[in-house]
Amino acid sequence: MLTDLPAWAVAAVIALGGLSVAAGIAVFVVDSMARATFALLTSFLAVAGILVALQLPYLAFVTALMMTIEMALMAVFMIMFMMNPAGLMPMTMVHNARGSAVLGAGAFVLLTVGIWTMDWPTRNGAVPADSTRQLGEAIMGSHMLVMLVIGVALFATIIAGTVLATARGRYDRFGAELDAARPDDPVPGGLPR
Amino acid sequence: MSEMEIPVGTSAAAWGTWSAVLTVTAVGLLLGFLVAATDRAVLTGSGARAAVGTLQSGTRLLLEQRRTTLAPDSLLWRLGCAAVPVLALLSLAVVPIGGRTLLSSSADLVWFNAMEAVLWAAVWLVGWGPNAVHALTGGYRFLIQGLSYELPLMFALITVGVGAQSLRTTNVVAAQADLWFVVTMPVAFVVFLASAAAFAFWGPFASPAGADIAGGVTSELSGVDRLLVDAGRAVFLGAAAAMATALFLGGDAGPWLPGPLWQLVKTVGVVVLLVVVGHRVPVIRPDRFVEIGWMVLIPATLLQALLVSVLVLSGFYG
Numbered sequence: 001m002l003t004d005l006p007a008w009a010v011a012a013v014i015a016l017g018g019l020s021v022a023a024g025i026a027v028f029v030v031d032s033m034a035r036a037t038f039a040l041l042t043s044f045l046a047v048a049g050i051l052v053a054l055q056l057p058y059l060a061f062v063t064a065l066m067m068t069i070e071m072a073l074m075a076v077f078m079i080m081f082m083m084n085p086a087g088l089m090p091m092t093m094v095h096n097a098r099g100s101a102v103l104g105a106g107a108f109v110l111l112t113v114g115i116w117t118m119d120w121p122t123r124n125g126a127v128p129a130d131s132t133r134q135l136g137e138a139i140m141g142s143h144m145l146v147m148l149v150i151g152v153a154l155f156a157t158i159i160a161g162t163v164l165a166t167a168r169g170r171y172d173r174f175g176a177e178l179d180a181a182r183p184d185d186p187v188p189g190g191l192p193r
Numbered sequence: 194m195s196e197m198e199i200p201v202g203t204s205a206a207a208w209g210t211w212s213a214v215l216t217v218t219a220v221g222l223l224l225g226f227l228v229a230a231t232d233r234a235v236l237t238g239s240g241a242r243a244a245v246g247t248l249q250s251g252t253r254l255l256l257e258q259r260r261t262t263l264a265p266d267s268l269l270w271r272l273g274c275a276a277v278p279v280l281a282l283l284s285l286a287v288v289p290i291g292g293r294t295l296l297s298s299s300a301d302l303v304w305f306n307a308m309e310a311v312l313w314a315a316v317w318l319v320g321w322g323p324n325a326v327h328a329l330t331g332g333y334r335f336l337i338q339g340l341s342y343e344l345p346l347m348f349a350l351i352t353v354g355v356g357a358q359s360l361r362t363t364n365v366v367a368a369q370a371d372l373w374f375v376v377t378m379p380v381a382f383v384v385f386l387a388s389a390a391a392f393a394f395w396g397p398f399a400s401p402a403g404a405d406i407a408g409g410v411t412s413e414l415s416g417v418d419r420l421l422v423d424a425g426r427a428v429f430l431g432a433a434a435a436m437a438t439a440l441f442l443g444g445d446a447g448p449w450l451p452g453p454l455w456q457l458v459k460t461v462g463v464v465v466l467l468v469v470v471g472h473r474v475p476v477i478r479p480d481r482f483v484e485i486g487w488m489v490l491i492p493a494t495l496l497q498a499l500l501v502s503v504l505v506l507s508g509f510y511g
Contacts, residue, residue, distance in 0.1 A: 034269055034321050041314060057298035058360070065307040069343070072313040072336055075321075132299035132360060190481030191488055 004123075005054070012053040020046035031090040033078055041071040058132040202363065204293035217295045221282045224431025225424050227461065231468045232395075232427075251420060259416035262323040270322020274418045276315035277425030284308035285432040287362050289439050291453050294362055301362040302350045305436060309346070309392045312429070313339050316394070316401065316410055319422060323413035331409020335401035337479040338391055341486030342398075346388035348494035349381035353440045356501045356510055362436075366444035371511065375441040377504060380497040382441045384490060386467055389433030393426040396471030400479055434463040 005013070023043035027036045044067035051060035094100065128134040139147050173183040204213040226247060234243035261267075287294050287301040294301065313336060320332020354360045356378065357368035365374075375382045391398040394410075402409040414422055438444060438459040445452030447459075477485075504510065 032266065034266060034318075038269060038272075038314065038318070045311075058300035058303055061300050061303040061307040065303065065310040068307075068310045068314050069339075072317055072339075075317060076333065076336055130299045187480050189484035189488075190478075191484050 009053040009055075013050050016046045016049040016053065019043075020050070028093045031092060033091055034075060036091075036093050037071050037075045037078070041068060044068075044071070055127065056131050056135075058135055202293065203297045204290065204295050207293055213293075213295050216290060217285055218282055220290055220435075221285045221428045221432060222424075224285075224435060224460070224464075225281070225428035228427040228431045228434075228464055228468070229423075231464055232472075235468050235472050251424070254416060254420035254423075257416040259418060262325050262413055265323045265413075266321060269318045271418075273315045273318025273320075273322055274414070274421045277312065277319070277422050278428055279425075280308045280312050280315060281425045281428035281432055284429065285435065288432060288435045289362055289366055289444055289456075290435075292363070292366075292445055297361060297363065300360045302354050302360045302365075302440075306347060306350055309388075309429075310343070312392055319414070320401075320410040325413050327406045327408065327412045328410055330406050331401040331403070331412065334403075334406075334409065334479045335394055338394070338398060338401065338482060341479070341483045342388045342391040342490075345384045345486060345490035345494045346392075348491070348498055349378075349384045349388070350440075352378050352381040352494065352498045352501050355498060355505060358505070358510075362439055366439050366446070368510065369443040370446065373441065373443040373446075377509075378441060378497060378501060380493050381501075382437065384494055385437055385440070386433070386463070389430060389437070390467065390471055393430040393433070395426060395430055396467075397474040397477050398482075400476050403476060430467065431460075431464060434467060435460045437463050 020043045023039045023046060026039040027043070030036050030039060045064055048060045048064040048067070051057075051063060170178060173185060174180045175184075204216065207213075208216065226244075229251075230244040230247045233247055234240060237243060237246075239246065284305050286296045287304050296304065298304065316335045317332040320328045320330070320335070322328070353365055353374060356374055357365040359365065359368070368374075387398075390396045394401040400409070402411045406412070411419065411422060435456075438456060442459045442463070445456040447455035450458070
Protein backbone atom coordinates (compact mmCIF):
# COMPACT_ATOMS: atom_id res chain seq x y z
CA MET A 1 0.00 0.00 0.00
CA LEU A 2 1.57 3.23 -1.19
CA THR A 3 -0.63 5.55 0.82
CA ASP A 4 -3.57 5.51 3.20
CA LEU A 5 -5.45 8.10 1.14
CA PRO A 6 -8.83 7.00 -0.27
CA ALA A 7 -8.89 6.03 -3.96
CA TRP A 8 -10.66 9.21 -5.10
CA ALA A 9 -7.99 11.33 -3.42
CA VAL A 10 -5.18 9.43 -5.15
CA ALA A 11 -6.95 9.85 -8.49
CA ALA A 12 -7.47 13.57 -7.81
CA VAL A 13 -3.81 14.05 -6.86
CA ILE A 14 -2.65 12.32 -10.06
CA ALA A 15 -5.06 14.26 -12.29
CA LEU A 16 -4.36 17.64 -10.65
CA GLY A 17 -0.62 16.94 -10.63
CA GLY A 18 -0.79 16.28 -14.37
CA LEU A 19 -2.78 19.48 -14.89
CA SER A 20 -0.29 21.40 -12.79
CA VAL A 21 2.68 20.18 -14.86
CA ALA A 22 0.84 20.74 -18.15
CA ALA A 23 -0.10 24.29 -17.17
CA GLY A 24 3.48 24.86 -16.07
CA ILE A 25 4.71 23.77 -19.52
CA ALA A 26 2.09 26.03 -21.12
CA VAL A 27 3.75 29.03 -19.44
CA PHE A 28 6.71 28.56 -21.79
CA VAL A 29 4.68 27.70 -24.87
CA VAL A 30 2.16 30.55 -25.07
CA ASP A 31 3.18 33.82 -26.72
CA SER A 32 1.38 36.35 -24.53
CA MET A 33 2.25 37.70 -21.12
CA ALA A 34 -1.34 37.43 -19.94
CA ARG A 35 -1.66 33.80 -21.05
CA ALA A 36 1.68 32.89 -19.45
CA THR A 37 0.59 34.49 -16.17
CA PHE A 38 -2.73 32.70 -16.09
CA ALA A 39 -1.24 29.38 -17.16
CA LEU A 40 1.00 29.70 -14.11
CA LEU A 41 -2.06 30.55 -11.99
CA THR A 42 -3.81 27.41 -13.31
CA SER A 43 -0.79 25.42 -12.20
CA PHE A 44 -0.93 26.91 -8.70
CA LEU A 45 -4.70 26.37 -8.42
CA ALA A 46 -4.15 22.70 -9.36
CA VAL A 47 -1.66 22.48 -6.48
CA ALA A 48 -4.30 24.01 -4.21
CA GLY A 49 -6.65 21.27 -5.42
CA ILE A 50 -4.05 18.65 -4.47
CA LEU A 51 -3.93 20.13 -0.96
CA VAL A 52 -7.73 19.78 -0.77
CA ALA A 53 -7.40 16.12 -1.73
CA LEU A 54 -4.77 15.73 1.01
CA GLN A 55 -7.36 17.06 3.50
CA LEU A 56 -5.57 20.32 4.25
CA PRO A 57 -8.38 22.81 3.53
CA TYR A 58 -6.77 25.84 5.17
CA LEU A 59 -3.48 25.48 3.28
CA ALA A 60 -5.39 24.80 0.05
CA PHE A 61 -7.62 27.89 0.27
CA VAL A 62 -4.75 30.13 1.39
CA THR A 63 -2.64 28.87 -1.52
CA ALA A 64 -5.43 29.68 -3.98
CA LEU A 65 -5.94 33.10 -2.37
CA MET A 66 -2.30 34.16 -2.18
CA MET A 67 -1.31 32.80 -5.58
CA THR A 68 -4.21 34.48 -7.37
CA ILE A 69 -3.47 37.86 -5.83
CA GLU A 70 0.22 37.33 -6.56
CA MET A 71 -0.41 36.45 -10.21
CA ALA A 72 -2.80 39.40 -10.65
CA LEU A 73 -0.15 41.79 -9.29
CA MET A 74 2.55 40.08 -11.32
CA ALA A 75 0.48 40.67 -14.45
CA VAL A 76 0.34 44.36 -13.55
CA PHE A 77 4.07 44.72 -12.96
CA MET A 78 5.35 42.48 -15.74
CA ILE A 79 3.22 44.16 -18.34
CA MET A 80 4.07 47.58 -16.87
CA PHE A 81 7.84 46.99 -17.07
CA MET A 82 7.87 45.34 -20.48
CA MET A 83 8.87 47.14 -23.64
CA ASN A 84 5.29 47.12 -24.88
CA PRO A 85 3.19 48.46 -22.00
CA ALA A 86 -0.01 46.79 -23.07
CA GLY A 87 1.75 43.44 -23.39
CA LEU A 88 -0.07 42.78 -26.64
CA MET A 89 2.97 41.98 -28.78
CA PRO A 90 3.90 38.30 -29.03
CA MET A 91 6.55 37.37 -26.51
CA THR A 92 8.24 34.30 -25.14
CA MET A 93 9.11 33.30 -21.60
CA VAL A 94 12.06 31.25 -22.85
CA HIS A 95 15.55 32.70 -22.80
CA ASN A 96 18.72 30.66 -23.24
CA ALA A 97 16.45 27.89 -24.50
CA ARG A 98 18.91 24.99 -24.58
CA GLY A 99 20.54 25.69 -21.21
CA SER A 100 17.24 26.22 -19.40
CA ALA A 101 15.74 23.08 -20.98
CA VAL A 102 18.70 21.01 -19.73
CA LEU A 103 18.50 22.59 -16.27
CA GLY A 104 14.73 22.16 -16.04
CA ALA A 105 14.70 18.56 -17.24
CA GLY A 106 17.66 17.74 -14.98
CA ALA A 107 15.97 19.20 -11.89
CA PHE A 108 12.72 17.40 -12.76
CA VAL A 109 14.50 14.03 -13.14
CA LEU A 110 16.51 14.56 -9.95
CA LEU A 111 13.43 15.44 -7.89
CA THR A 112 11.29 12.66 -9.36
CA VAL A 113 13.97 10.03 -8.82
CA GLY A 114 14.56 11.34 -5.30
CA ILE A 115 10.87 11.28 -4.41
CA TRP A 116 10.30 7.76 -5.70
CA THR A 117 13.49 6.16 -4.41
CA MET A 118 13.63 7.77 -0.97
CA ASP A 119 12.85 5.56 2.00
CA TRP A 120 10.14 7.80 3.46
CA PRO A 121 9.52 7.50 7.21
CA THR A 122 6.22 6.02 8.28
CA ARG A 123 3.62 8.23 9.91
CA ASN A 124 3.81 8.71 13.67
CA GLY A 125 0.38 9.18 15.18
CA ALA A 126 -2.92 9.65 13.36
CA VAL A 127 -4.33 12.25 10.98
CA PRO A 128 -5.57 15.16 13.11
CA ALA A 129 -9.31 15.68 13.23
CA ASP A 130 -8.86 19.37 12.44
CA SER A 131 -5.71 20.12 10.46
CA THR A 132 -6.45 23.87 10.56
CA ARG A 133 -6.38 23.95 14.35
CA GLN A 134 -3.21 21.85 14.42
CA LEU A 135 -1.54 24.22 11.96
CA GLY A 136 -2.59 27.25 13.99
CA GLU A 137 -1.24 25.72 17.19
CA ALA A 138 2.06 24.91 15.48
CA ILE A 139 2.43 28.45 14.09
CA MET A 140 1.46 30.12 17.36
CA GLY A 141 3.35 27.61 19.49
CA SER A 142 6.35 25.46 18.67
CA HIS A 143 7.12 27.26 15.38
CA MET A 144 6.37 30.80 16.50
CA LEU A 145 10.02 31.92 16.55
CA VAL A 146 10.73 30.84 12.99
CA MET A 147 7.43 32.30 11.74
CA LEU A 148 8.17 35.64 13.41
CA VAL A 149 11.72 35.71 12.00
CA ILE A 150 10.42 34.94 8.50
CA GLY A 151 7.67 37.54 8.90
CA VAL A 152 10.05 40.29 9.95
CA ALA A 153 12.55 39.32 7.23
CA LEU A 154 9.82 39.45 4.57
CA PHE A 155 8.58 42.79 5.84
CA ALA A 156 12.12 44.21 5.82
CA THR A 157 12.55 42.92 2.27
CA ILE A 158 9.35 44.64 1.15
CA ILE A 159 10.40 47.95 2.72
CA ALA A 160 13.93 47.66 1.30
CA GLY A 161 12.58 46.79 -2.14
CA THR A 162 10.25 49.78 -2.10
CA VAL A 163 13.04 52.10 -0.95
CA LEU A 164 15.34 50.84 -3.71
CA ALA A 165 12.63 51.05 -6.37
CA THR A 166 11.32 54.53 -5.68
CA ALA A 167 13.09 57.43 -7.30
CA ARG A 168 11.65 59.89 -4.81
CA GLY A 169 12.96 60.29 -1.30
CA ARG A 170 11.97 62.50 1.63
CA TYR A 171 13.89 65.49 0.21
CA ASP A 172 11.73 65.37 -2.91
CA ARG A 173 8.61 65.22 -0.78
CA PHE A 174 9.38 67.71 1.99
CA GLY A 175 12.00 69.97 0.34
CA ALA A 176 15.77 70.32 0.87
CA GLU A 177 15.27 71.50 4.46
CA LEU A 178 12.57 68.90 5.17
CA ASP A 179 10.39 71.75 6.38
CA ALA A 180 7.41 71.60 4.01
CA ALA A 181 4.10 71.36 5.84
CA ARG A 182 2.58 69.13 3.14
CA PRO A 183 4.47 66.52 1.10
CA ASP A 184 4.75 67.29 -2.60
CA ASP A 185 3.46 64.02 -4.10
CA PRO A 186 2.62 63.35 -7.76
CA VAL A 187 -0.56 61.56 -6.68
CA PRO A 188 -2.51 63.28 -3.90
CA GLY A 189 -3.60 60.92 -1.15
CA GLY A 190 -7.16 60.44 -0.04
CA LEU A 191 -6.72 61.97 3.40
CA PRO A 192 -6.79 65.72 4.11
CA ARG A 193 -3.26 66.49 5.26
CA MET B 194 -12.55 11.55 9.14
CA SER B 195 -12.12 13.33 5.83
CA GLU B 196 -13.22 16.92 5.33
CA MET B 197 -13.97 16.30 1.70
CA GLU B 198 -16.01 13.14 2.20
CA ILE B 199 -19.03 15.36 2.79
CA PRO B 200 -19.13 15.48 6.58
CA VAL B 201 -22.46 15.13 8.30
CA GLY B 202 -24.15 18.50 8.62
CA THR B 203 -23.61 19.89 5.14
CA SER B 204 -26.65 20.41 2.97
CA ALA B 205 -25.08 18.01 0.46
CA ALA B 206 -25.20 15.24 3.09
CA ALA B 207 -28.67 16.15 4.28
CA TRP B 208 -30.49 16.77 1.00
CA GLY B 209 -28.34 14.91 -1.54
CA THR B 210 -25.53 16.52 -3.52
CA TRP B 211 -27.50 17.55 -6.57
CA SER B 212 -30.49 19.01 -4.80
CA ALA B 213 -28.12 20.92 -2.48
CA VAL B 214 -26.16 22.31 -5.45
CA LEU B 215 -29.40 23.28 -7.19
CA THR B 216 -30.69 24.93 -4.01
CA VAL B 217 -27.51 27.00 -3.62
CA THR B 218 -27.62 27.98 -7.30
CA ALA B 219 -31.29 28.96 -7.09
CA VAL B 220 -30.73 30.92 -3.87
CA GLY B 221 -27.74 32.64 -5.49
CA LEU B 222 -29.72 33.65 -8.56
CA LEU B 223 -32.61 34.88 -6.41
CA LEU B 224 -30.18 36.91 -4.27
CA GLY B 225 -28.66 38.38 -7.42
CA PHE B 226 -32.11 39.22 -8.73
CA LEU B 227 -33.00 40.82 -5.39
CA VAL B 228 -29.86 42.97 -5.52
CA ALA B 229 -30.39 43.97 -9.16
CA ALA B 230 -34.08 44.78 -8.66
CA THR B 231 -33.43 46.77 -5.46
CA ASP B 232 -30.62 48.60 -7.22
CA ARG B 233 -32.90 49.48 -10.12
CA ALA B 234 -35.75 50.48 -7.81
CA VAL B 235 -33.52 52.82 -5.79
CA LEU B 236 -31.87 54.23 -8.90
CA THR B 237 -35.00 54.85 -10.96
CA GLY B 238 -37.61 55.22 -8.21
CA SER B 239 -39.86 52.90 -10.20
CA GLY B 240 -40.90 50.70 -7.26
CA ALA B 241 -42.19 47.23 -8.07
CA ARG B 242 -41.82 47.75 -11.82
CA ALA B 243 -38.05 47.53 -11.27
CA ALA B 244 -38.38 43.75 -10.85
CA VAL B 245 -40.02 43.44 -14.28
CA GLY B 246 -37.42 45.78 -15.75
CA THR B 247 -34.57 43.68 -14.37
CA LEU B 248 -36.04 40.53 -15.92
CA GLN B 249 -36.59 42.36 -19.21
CA SER B 250 -33.04 43.60 -19.51
CA GLY B 251 -31.69 40.20 -18.46
CA THR B 252 -33.71 38.46 -21.15
CA ARG B 253 -32.67 41.05 -23.73
CA LEU B 254 -28.99 40.44 -22.93
CA LEU B 255 -29.57 36.70 -23.23
CA LEU B 256 -31.03 37.06 -26.73
CA GLU B 257 -28.80 39.86 -27.94
CA GLN B 258 -26.13 39.08 -30.51
CA ARG B 259 -22.62 39.42 -29.17
CA ARG B 260 -20.34 42.00 -30.71
CA THR B 261 -16.61 41.66 -30.58
CA THR B 262 -13.48 43.78 -30.93
CA LEU B 263 -10.41 43.71 -33.14
CA ALA B 264 -8.00 40.91 -32.14
CA PRO B 265 -9.48 40.03 -28.72
CA ASP B 266 -7.96 37.36 -26.50
CA SER B 267 -11.18 35.34 -26.74
CA LEU B 268 -10.10 32.44 -24.54
CA LEU B 269 -9.13 34.59 -21.56
CA TRP B 270 -12.05 36.96 -22.12
CA ARG B 271 -14.66 34.18 -22.06
CA LEU B 272 -12.92 32.55 -19.10
CA GLY B 273 -13.03 35.79 -17.13
CA CYS B 274 -16.70 36.44 -17.95
CA ALA B 275 -17.76 32.91 -17.01
CA ALA B 276 -15.67 32.93 -13.83
CA VAL B 277 -17.45 35.95 -12.30
CA PRO B 278 -20.87 34.27 -11.69
CA VAL B 279 -19.26 30.87 -10.96
CA LEU B 280 -17.09 32.38 -8.22
CA ALA B 281 -20.10 34.24 -6.83
CA LEU B 282 -22.03 30.96 -6.54
CA LEU B 283 -18.98 29.16 -5.11
CA SER B 284 -18.64 31.81 -2.41
CA LEU B 285 -22.27 31.07 -1.50
CA ALA B 286 -21.33 27.42 -0.90
CA VAL B 287 -20.07 28.25 2.61
CA VAL B 288 -23.02 30.50 3.51
CA PRO B 289 -25.58 28.67 5.67
CA ILE B 290 -28.90 28.17 3.90
CA GLY B 291 -31.54 26.65 6.14
CA GLY B 292 -28.85 26.16 8.78
CA ARG B 293 -26.56 24.11 6.51
CA THR B 294 -23.75 24.98 4.14
CA LEU B 295 -23.11 23.17 0.86
CA LEU B 296 -19.41 22.80 1.68
CA SER B 297 -18.11 22.67 5.21
CA SER B 298 -14.47 22.59 6.19
CA SER B 299 -12.38 23.94 9.04
CA ALA B 300 -11.53 26.96 6.84
CA ASP B 301 -14.86 28.22 5.45
CA LEU B 302 -14.00 31.88 5.96
CA VAL B 303 -10.76 31.41 4.00
CA TRP B 304 -12.76 29.75 1.21
CA PHE B 305 -15.04 32.80 0.99
CA ASN B 306 -11.98 35.06 0.95
CA ALA B 307 -10.27 32.91 -1.69
CA MET B 308 -13.27 33.04 -4.05
CA GLU B 309 -13.18 36.82 -3.81
CA ALA B 310 -9.42 36.76 -4.46
CA VAL B 311 -9.80 34.60 -7.58
CA LEU B 312 -12.28 37.26 -8.71
CA TRP B 313 -9.28 39.61 -9.02
CA ALA B 314 -7.96 37.42 -11.80
CA ALA B 315 -11.40 37.09 -13.40
CA VAL B 316 -12.12 40.83 -13.46
CA TRP B 317 -8.67 41.65 -14.77
CA LEU B 318 -9.23 39.09 -17.54
CA VAL B 319 -12.60 40.66 -18.41
CA GLY B 320 -10.69 43.93 -18.80
CA TRP B 321 -7.77 42.35 -20.66
CA GLY B 322 -9.73 40.17 -23.08
CA PRO B 323 -11.25 42.66 -25.51
CA ASN B 324 -7.92 44.33 -26.39
CA ALA B 325 -9.42 47.74 -25.64
CA VAL B 326 -7.91 50.56 -23.61
CA HIS B 327 -10.94 51.49 -21.48
CA ALA B 328 -11.61 47.90 -20.50
CA LEU B 329 -7.96 47.35 -19.53
CA THR B 330 -7.92 50.59 -17.52
CA GLY B 331 -10.97 49.32 -15.65
CA GLY B 332 -9.22 46.02 -14.95
CA TYR B 333 -6.22 47.83 -13.48
CA ARG B 334 -8.51 50.06 -11.40
CA PHE B 335 -10.07 46.93 -9.92
CA LEU B 336 -6.66 45.60 -8.88
CA ILE B 337 -5.60 48.92 -7.35
CA GLN B 338 -8.87 49.07 -5.43
CA GLY B 339 -8.31 45.46 -4.39
CA LEU B 340 -4.96 46.36 -2.85
CA SER B 341 -6.78 48.86 -0.64
CA TYR B 342 -9.71 46.76 0.56
CA GLU B 343 -8.18 43.28 0.67
CA LEU B 344 -6.24 43.55 3.94
CA PRO B 345 -9.05 45.30 5.87
CA LEU B 346 -11.43 42.59 4.57
CA MET B 347 -9.05 39.85 5.73
CA PHE B 348 -8.76 41.43 9.17
CA ALA B 349 -12.57 41.70 9.36
CA LEU B 350 -12.88 37.97 8.58
CA ILE B 351 -10.07 37.13 11.03
CA THR B 352 -11.91 39.11 13.73
CA VAL B 353 -14.99 36.95 13.17
CA GLY B 354 -12.87 33.78 13.30
CA VAL B 355 -11.20 34.89 16.53
CA GLY B 356 -14.55 35.75 18.14
CA ALA B 357 -16.08 32.41 17.15
CA GLN B 358 -12.87 30.41 17.82
CA SER B 359 -13.55 28.71 14.50
CA LEU B 360 -13.37 29.36 10.75
CA ARG B 361 -16.42 27.17 10.08
CA THR B 362 -19.45 29.28 9.18
CA THR B 363 -21.95 27.11 11.03
CA ASN B 364 -19.80 27.41 14.19
CA VAL B 365 -19.70 31.19 13.72
CA VAL B 366 -23.50 31.28 13.64
CA ALA B 367 -23.70 29.02 16.70
CA ALA B 368 -21.25 31.25 18.59
CA GLN B 369 -23.71 34.15 18.28
CA ALA B 370 -26.45 32.43 20.22
CA ASP B 371 -26.15 34.92 23.11
CA LEU B 372 -24.96 38.06 21.35
CA TRP B 373 -24.73 39.03 17.70
CA PHE B 374 -21.17 39.74 16.61
CA VAL B 375 -22.17 43.10 15.15
CA VAL B 376 -22.42 44.41 18.72
CA THR B 377 -18.74 43.81 19.51
CA MET B 378 -17.47 44.00 15.90
CA PRO B 379 -19.13 47.06 14.34
CA VAL B 380 -15.94 48.11 12.48
CA ALA B 381 -15.50 44.63 10.98
CA PHE B 382 -19.17 44.64 9.93
CA VAL B 383 -18.90 47.99 8.12
CA VAL B 384 -15.57 47.04 6.51
CA PHE B 385 -17.03 43.71 5.36
CA LEU B 386 -20.00 45.43 3.68
CA ALA B 387 -17.78 48.09 2.10
CA SER B 388 -15.45 45.37 0.81
CA ALA B 389 -18.48 43.53 -0.60
CA ALA B 390 -19.35 46.64 -2.60
CA ALA B 391 -15.69 46.88 -3.64
CA PHE B 392 -15.31 43.33 -4.91
CA ALA B 393 -18.62 43.61 -6.77
CA PHE B 394 -17.22 46.99 -8.02
CA TRP B 395 -20.57 48.51 -7.31
CA GLY B 396 -21.85 51.78 -5.84
CA PRO B 397 -19.08 53.97 -4.38
CA PHE B 398 -16.50 51.43 -5.60
CA ALA B 399 -17.79 51.27 -9.18
CA SER B 400 -14.87 53.15 -10.74
CA PRO B 401 -13.53 49.98 -12.49
CA ALA B 402 -16.77 50.20 -14.46
CA GLY B 403 -16.92 54.00 -14.23
CA ALA B 404 -18.67 56.30 -16.69
CA ASP B 405 -15.43 58.32 -17.01
CA ILE B 406 -13.82 55.37 -18.81
CA ALA B 407 -16.92 54.51 -20.85
CA GLY B 408 -17.91 51.62 -18.59
CA GLY B 409 -14.38 50.30 -17.94
CA VAL B 410 -14.21 46.51 -17.64
CA THR B 411 -17.79 46.25 -18.85
CA SER B 412 -17.34 48.66 -21.79
CA GLU B 413 -16.85 46.00 -24.48
CA LEU B 414 -19.25 43.42 -23.01
CA SER B 415 -22.43 42.58 -24.86
CA GLY B 416 -25.05 39.88 -24.94
CA VAL B 417 -24.53 36.88 -22.74
CA ASP B 418 -21.06 38.06 -21.62
CA ARG B 419 -22.53 41.22 -20.11
CA LEU B 420 -25.31 39.18 -18.53
CA LEU B 421 -22.76 36.83 -16.93
CA VAL B 422 -20.62 39.65 -15.52
CA ASP B 423 -23.48 41.85 -14.32
CA ALA B 424 -25.39 38.90 -12.86
CA GLY B 425 -22.17 37.67 -11.24
CA ARG B 426 -21.63 41.05 -9.58
CA ALA B 427 -25.20 41.06 -8.29
CA VAL B 428 -24.94 37.48 -7.01
CA PHE B 429 -21.63 38.33 -5.31
CA LEU B 430 -23.24 41.29 -3.57
CA GLY B 431 -26.21 39.13 -2.54
CA ALA B 432 -23.92 36.33 -1.32
CA ALA B 433 -21.92 38.86 0.69
CA ALA B 434 -25.14 40.18 2.25
CA ALA B 435 -26.12 36.62 3.19
CA MET B 436 -22.62 36.04 4.55
CA ALA B 437 -22.79 39.29 6.57
CA THR B 438 -26.06 38.02 8.05
CA ALA B 439 -24.38 34.77 9.08
CA LEU B 440 -21.17 36.36 10.37
CA PHE B 441 -22.47 39.42 12.20
CA LEU B 442 -26.27 39.28 12.58
CA GLY B 443 -26.72 35.87 14.19
CA GLY B 444 -27.65 34.01 10.98
CA ASP B 445 -31.06 32.42 11.36
CA ALA B 446 -31.48 33.19 15.06
CA GLY B 447 -34.57 35.11 16.16
CA PRO B 448 -37.77 34.77 18.16
CA TRP B 449 -41.23 33.62 16.97
CA LEU B 450 -40.51 33.18 13.27
CA PRO B 451 -38.84 30.03 11.84
CA GLY B 452 -35.07 30.26 11.27
CA PRO B 453 -34.92 30.43 7.47
CA LEU B 454 -37.47 33.25 7.48
CA TRP B 455 -35.36 35.24 9.95
CA GLN B 456 -32.33 34.70 7.76
CA LEU B 457 -34.28 35.89 4.72
CA VAL B 458 -35.55 38.98 6.54
CA LYS B 459 -32.03 39.89 7.72
CA THR B 460 -30.46 39.28 4.31
CA VAL B 461 -33.07 41.41 2.56
CA GLY B 462 -32.47 44.07 5.19
CA VAL B 463 -28.71 44.04 4.55
CA VAL B 464 -29.27 44.21 0.77
CA VAL B 465 -31.62 47.19 1.12
CA LEU B 466 -29.20 48.90 3.53
CA LEU B 467 -26.27 48.33 1.14
CA VAL B 468 -28.13 49.59 -1.92
CA VAL B 469 -29.76 52.60 -0.28
CA VAL B 470 -26.57 53.76 1.45
CA GLY B 471 -24.38 52.81 -1.53
CA HIS B 472 -26.31 55.06 -3.89
CA ARG B 473 -25.93 58.02 -1.53
CA VAL B 474 -22.12 57.88 -1.47
CA PRO B 475 -20.20 59.32 -4.43
CA VAL B 476 -17.85 57.11 -6.44
CA ILE B 477 -14.44 56.95 -4.73
CA ARG B 478 -11.33 57.30 -6.88
CA PRO B 479 -9.14 54.17 -6.48
CA ASP B 480 -5.94 56.23 -6.16
CA ARG B 481 -7.50 58.21 -3.31
CA PHE B 482 -8.90 55.12 -1.65
CA VAL B 483 -5.42 53.55 -1.34
CA GLU B 484 -4.46 55.98 1.41
CA ILE B 485 -7.83 55.62 3.17
CA GLY B 486 -7.51 51.83 3.06
CA TRP B 487 -3.96 51.72 4.42
CA MET B 488 -3.99 54.67 6.84
CA VAL B 489 -7.52 54.37 8.25
CA LEU B 490 -9.10 50.99 7.56
CA ILE B 491 -6.13 48.73 8.36
CA PRO B 492 -5.41 50.34 11.76
CA ALA B 493 -9.15 50.41 12.52
CA THR B 494 -9.63 46.72 11.69
CA LEU B 495 -6.45 45.81 13.61
CA LEU B 496 -7.77 47.60 16.69
CA GLN B 497 -11.08 45.82 16.18
CA ALA B 498 -9.26 42.46 16.08
CA LEU B 499 -7.31 43.42 19.21
CA LEU B 500 -10.50 44.34 21.06
CA VAL B 501 -12.15 41.04 20.14
CA SER B 502 -8.99 39.08 21.09
CA VAL B 503 -8.98 40.72 24.53
CA LEU B 504 -12.70 39.95 24.90
CA VAL B 505 -12.05 36.31 23.97
CA LEU B 506 -9.24 36.04 26.52
CA SER B 507 -11.46 37.58 29.19
CA GLY B 508 -14.08 34.91 28.49
CA PHE B 509 -16.65 37.41 27.19
CA TYR B 510 -17.92 35.10 24.44
CA GLY B 511 -18.31 32.19 26.83
